[in-house]
Amino acid sequence: MDQISKQILFSRDEIQKRVREIASQISKDYAGRELVVIGILKGAFIFMADLVRELSVPCKVDFVRVASYGAGSESSGKVVMTKDIETSIKGRDILIVEDIVDSGLTLQYLVNWLKERNPHSLKICVFLDKRKRRKVSFEADYAGFTIDDGFVVGYGLDFDEQFRFFPDVYIIEQ
Numbered sequence: 001m002d003q004i005s006k007q008i009l010f011s012r013d014e015i016q017k018r019v020r021e022i023a024s025q026i027s028k029d030y031a032g033r034e035l036v037v038i039g040i041l042k043g044a045f046i047f048m049a050d051l052v053r054e055l056s057v058p059c060k061v062d063f064v065r066v067a068s069y070g071a072g073s074e075s076s077g078k079v080v081m082t083k084d085i086e087t088s089i090k091g092r093d094i095l096i097v098e099d100i101v102d103s104g105l106t107l108q109y110l111v112n113w114l115k116e117r118n119p120h121s122l123k124i125c126v127f128l129d130k131r132k133r134r135k136v137s138f139e140a141d142y143a144g145f146t147i148d149d150g151f152v153v154g155y156g157l158d159f160d161e162q163f164r165f166f167p168d169v170y171i172i173e174q
């Protein structure tokens with residue numbers, strides 16, 4: 001992070017507080033049911049780990065891996081599935097967990113992909129929402145924080161595979 005200047009955007013304490021709030025909302029909404037939580041690798045791994053541990057409803061977990069960004073911060077605009085789920089989701093209540101929604105293309109693709117398997121319900125939980133950057137109309141059911149344009153790292157989010165392990169979220173300027 002030497003040549004890249006960074007500014008803290010959300011501290012680990014703010015994040016923990018917000019994750020607890022979302023988990024409590026989700027637990028209320030799904031009371032008496034069991035969720036299948038599907039995380040999008042790699043970015044969602046930390047958020048998802050924190051989120052499921054705060055839920056008071058039971059859940060199973062699975063992961064998909066989709067590639068929508070090449071190296072660096074520029075979107076290729078093309079979404080490719082590189083690892084599918086291994087759980088049957090037919091008739092199940094699904095919660096997709098994603099690190100950040102930007103253009104909306106990744107989640108739109110994934111929602112269509114999963115809906116073909118006839119889940120009972122499907123909702124989306126994102127840690128960060130870059131609302132103004134949408135290329136397709138798309139609303140998350142649960143969102144941690146809404147942010148303006150700018151590239152963020154930490155708490156699972158990377159710049160060229162760096163900085164995912166930071167416990168706080170930073171905005172970077174190159």
Ligand code: XMP
Pocket residue numbers: 043068069075098099100101102103104105106107150151152153157158159
């Ligand atoms: P779309 O445009 O498909 O993008 O909604 C979602 C994916 O883009 C990545 N992304 C970011 N990754 N910092 C990151 O580390 C960012 O500021 C950022 N903005 C978008 C991310 O992989 C997400 O899954």
Ligand code: MG
Pocket residue numbers: 040041042043044099100
């Ligand atoms: Mg991602």
